[in-house]
Structures are given as C-alpha cells and as structure tokens.
Amino acid sequence: MAPQGPAGAHPSSAEPLSRSIFRKFLLMLCSLLTSLYVFYCLAERCQTLSGPVVGLSGGGEEAGAPGRGVLAEGPRELAVWPAAAQRTRLLQLRQWRRRRRPARREGGEEAAWEEETPGLAGSPGGSGAGSSVAEAAPGTLALLLDEGSKQLPQAIIIGVKKGGTRALLEFLRVHPDVRAVGAEPHFFDRSYDKGLAWYRDLMPRTLEGQITMEKTPSYFVTREAPARISAMSKDTKLIVVVRDPVTRAISDYTQTLSKRPDIPTFESLTFKNRTTGLIDTSWSAIQIGIYAKHLEHWLRHFPIGQMLFVSGERLISDPAGELGRVQDFLGLKRIITDKHFYFNKTKGFPCLKKAEGSSKPHCLGKTKGRTHPEIDREVVQRLREFYRPFNLKFYQMTGHDFGWDG
Numbered sequence: 001m002a003p004q005g006p007a008g009a010h011p012s013s014a015e016p017l018s019r020s021i022f023r024k025f026l027l028m029l030c031s032l033l034t035s036l037y038v039f040y041c042l043a044e045r046c047q048t049l050s051g052p053v054v055g056l057s058g059g060g061e062e063a064g065a066p067g068r069g070v071l072a073e074g075p076r077e078l079a080v081w082p083a084a085a086q087r088t089r090l091l092q093l094r095q096w097r098r099r100r101r102p103a104r105r106e107g108g109e110e111a112a113w114e115e116e117t118p119g120l121a122g123s124p125g126g127s128g129a130g131s132s133v134a135e136a137a138p139g140t141l142a143l144l145l146d147e148g149s150k151q152l153p154q155a156i157i158i159g160v161k162k163g164g165t166r167a168l169l170e171f172l173r174v175h176p177d178v179r180a181v182g183a184e185p186h187f188f189d190r191s192y193d194k195g196l197a198w199y200r201d202l203m204p205r206t207l208e209g210q211i212t213m214e215k216t217p218s219y220f221v222t223r224e225a226p227a228r229i230s231a232m233s234k235d236t237k238l239i240v241v242v243r244d245p246v247t248r249a250i251s252d253y254t255q256t257l258s259k260r261p262d263i264p265t266f267e268s269l270t271f272k273n274r275t276t277g278l279i280d281t282s283w284s285a286i287q288i289g290i291y292a293k294h295l296e297h298w299l300r301h302f303p304i305g306q307m308l309f310v311s312g313e314r315l316i317s318d319p320a321g322e323l324g325r326v327q328d329f330l331g332l333k334r335i336i337t338d339k340h341f342y343f344n345k346t347k348g349f350p351c352l353k354k355a356e357g358s359s360k361p362h363c364l365g366k367t368k369g370r371t372h373p374e375i376d377r378e379v380v381q382r383l384r385e386f387y388r389p390f391n392l393k394f395y396q397m398t399g400h401d402f403g404w405d406g
C-alpha cells in the first residue's frame with residue numbers, strides 16, 4: 001500500500017504531470033493578464049491604472065516650453081492610435097494638467113479662475129489632485145498623446161480692455177475644439193520683433209480640427225496690429241468684446257486705482273479743462289472707448305464679416321446667447337449652451353458649472369468685478385454726450401445697436 005501523506009512529501013508518478021499543468025496554467029494566466037492590460041490601455045482606460053508617469057513635471061503647454069512630457073518614441077507609437085482616441089487622450093491630459101496647475105497671470109491681471117469651493121481639493125477624503133482614480137495622472141501611453149502641433153492662432157480676441165475678454169476666453173475654452181493660451185501674448189503690440197516662430201511656440205498643441213486662440217485686448221487700439229495680423233494670415237478671425245465706453249473707462253480707472261491708490265480722481269483725469277468741459281482724449285481710459293475710430297484702422301485690412309462684435313453686457317446677462325454667436329462665427333458646433341452656466345449671486349456674474357478640466361464650479365478671479373468708485377453724475381453725463389456720436393457711428397459700422405445710448 002502506498003504511503004499516505006501531504007502532497008510532495010512522498011512523490012507519486014502523477015505529480016510531475018500536475019506540476020507541469022500548474023506551470024502552464026500560470027503561464028496562461030500571465031498572458032491573459034498582460035492581454036487584459038493592453039486591452040484596457042487600447043480601450044482608453046490606461047489613465048485609470050496606476051502606470052508609470054513620465055516627464056509631466058515641467059511647465060504647461062501654455063508656457064510654451066518645448067518637449068515636455070513627450071516620450072522619444074512618441075510619434076512612432078502614436079501612429080497606431082486612431083485620431084479620435086488621440087484627441088480624447090490629449091484632452092484628458094490637458095484637463096489633468098489644468099487641475100494640477102493654475103493658469104499664468106497676464107501682465108499683472110489675474111488670468112486664473114477662482115475655485116468657488118476652495119479647500120475641497122486638498123481636504124481629507126476629498127477628491128484632491130492625485131488622491132483619487134479620477135484625478136490620477138494619465139498613464140504612460142496617454143503621455144504619448146501630448147502630440148499634435150503648435151499652430152498660429154486662427155482666431156484672436158483683439159479687445160477691448162475691460163470689455164469681458166477674459167470671461168469670453170475662459171467660456172470658449174470649455175469647447176473641445178478650442179485651445180487657447182492662458183496668458184496674454186502681447187505679440188502684435190509688444191513683442192513683434194521676436195518673430196512668428198516665437199509667437200507660435202507660445203501656442204498650445206492642437207490636433208486637426210481644433211482652433212488655436214489667444215486674447216490680447218490691447219491689439220484693438222494698437223495702430224500696427226491690423227497690418228501685422230493680416231500679414232500673418234488674411235483669414236484670421238477677429239473677435240472684439242465691447243462694453244459701454246463710459247463703464248469701460250471707469251473699470252479701466254478702477255484697475256489702475258487698485259494698483260496705484262494715489263492717482264488723481266477719475267473726474268480730474270477726465271477733463272483737459274473742467275470749466276470748459278473739454279474731455280482729455282489723450283487719457284487712455286477715454287481713448288480706448290472711441291471704438292469707431294479704432295475700427296476704421298481694422299477695416300483697412302479686414303472685411304467687417306471677418307470680425308465679430310460681442311456685447312460685454314450680454315456676456316453677463318446672457319452668456320449662452322453670446323457664446324452661441326461666437327461658436328457660429330468660429331464654425332464650431334454649438335456645444336457651449338446655457339447648461340454650462342449658473343449665475344453666482346455673490347459675484348454678480350455668470351460662472352461655469354464646470355470649468356474645462358475641473359468638475360467644480362468656477363468664477364473669474366478677484367480682479368474681475370471690482371467695485372467701481374462713485375463718479376460725479378455730471379461727469380458721467382458729459383462723458384455720455386462725448387461718446388454718443390462715436391457710438392452711433394460704431395453701431396452703423398457694425399450693423400449692431402449695443403444700446404449704450406438709451
């Protein structure tokens with residue numbers, strides 16, 4: 001009788017066979033798991049697995065740093081990905097980056113959006129960056145998709161300062177087919193000598209079908225800007241956010257006052273001579289609002305149909321309506337609708353229910369919506385009279401009554 005005991009203690013003739021079966025089973029299990037992993041990656045789930053992260057620590061695309069986060073083999077491996085998957089991955093990567101890093105500031109003005117619920121991201125048990133699957137960094141394959149190419153902008157928000165340009169750009173960035181620089185490049189006014197290659201390098205990468213955009217509100221009043229933009233491309237689409245020039249001037253003054261509290265009053269800066277009521281048109285706060293004059297320069301280089309005038313007032317009272325017009329003008333599908341906005345009573349402005357790259361409500365930062373100082377009624381009235389003929393001319397030129405004159 002064969003001795004009884006634990007397996008392996010007394011080898012029998014059947015044991016080598018079961019060991020080899022076990023080895024085969026292990027091998028099969030390993031290949032199955034590997035195939036499953038590859039399948040998951042190809043099914044665009046790679047980012048939810050805690051795979052190795054490569055080279056994401058550099059500055060963002062909007063900083064224009066070349067080569068960040070791209071594996072050497074990127075383009076070769078990327079070729080096996082369908083275009084739609086590439087696009088999805090690029091968007092996911094971009095969203096992940098946005099969650100990790102606030103936007104750059106533009107020339108002293110705040111470019112970043114403000115979290116409405118600060119503290120949540122890092123709170124214990126909350127969905128802070130890196131603390132949950134949803135917030136995890138994209139996996140290695142996803143990083144290969146930090147591709148696409150940098151293009152010169154096909155559309156530019158050229159003005160006007162304090163018109164609502166930041167709100168428009170941030171709202172537009174929700175659209176999956178819009179990619180924009182966060183900061184103001186100031187290329188066509190301050191950095192033109194750096195050349196188009198420098199400018200292009202500031203742009204985010206785009207995939208086919210995506211529009212590259214930037215906003216620099218000072219272009220609208222820069223004499224050289226129309227010719228320079230036209231020299232870059234005659235087809236550039238131009239967007240101008242305009243606002244009642246009197247309120248705009250006060251907003252402009254309020255911004256300067258916040259930085260230099262010792263400046264003279266708005267009233268004294270408005271006039272060359274207060275007794276005669278002569279307006280000081282050399283003061284930039286006043287000059288910028290003479291929209292008809294500035295527009296004349298643009299119309300020497302661009303047809304009016306290539307320009308879209310967005311009402312700064314309607315951007316606040318009906319953001320979805322204005323965004324509808326902008327999306328049509330840019331040839332984009334109307335994806336941004338009233339479902340994207342809510343009115344924040346504390347801020348007194350529409351905010352995004354979910355900003356691009358975030359699941360939280362977002363409003364513009366503290367530098368937008370500053371309380372304006374009380375201005376002498378007579379001065380406001382005098383300014384209204386001053387602007388009226390220019391406004392009427394502007395309405396004629398654009399074919400749109402913005403309603404600033406009653």
Ligand SMILES: Nc1ncnc2c1ncn2[C@@H]1O[C@H](COP(=O)(O)OS(=O)(=O)O)[C@@H](OP(=O)(O)O)[C@H]1O
Pocket residue numbers: 109160161162163164165166167217250251252254312315316349350351363364367368369370
């Ligand atoms: N949604 C939303 N949230 C906050 N602010 C909004 C919004 N929509 C328009 N605005 C108005 O935008 C004004 C600032 O305009 P800009 O962004 O063009 O300013 S800047 O030229 O870039 O400094 C800013 O002007 P002030 O209120 O005078 O600060 C706002 O009135």
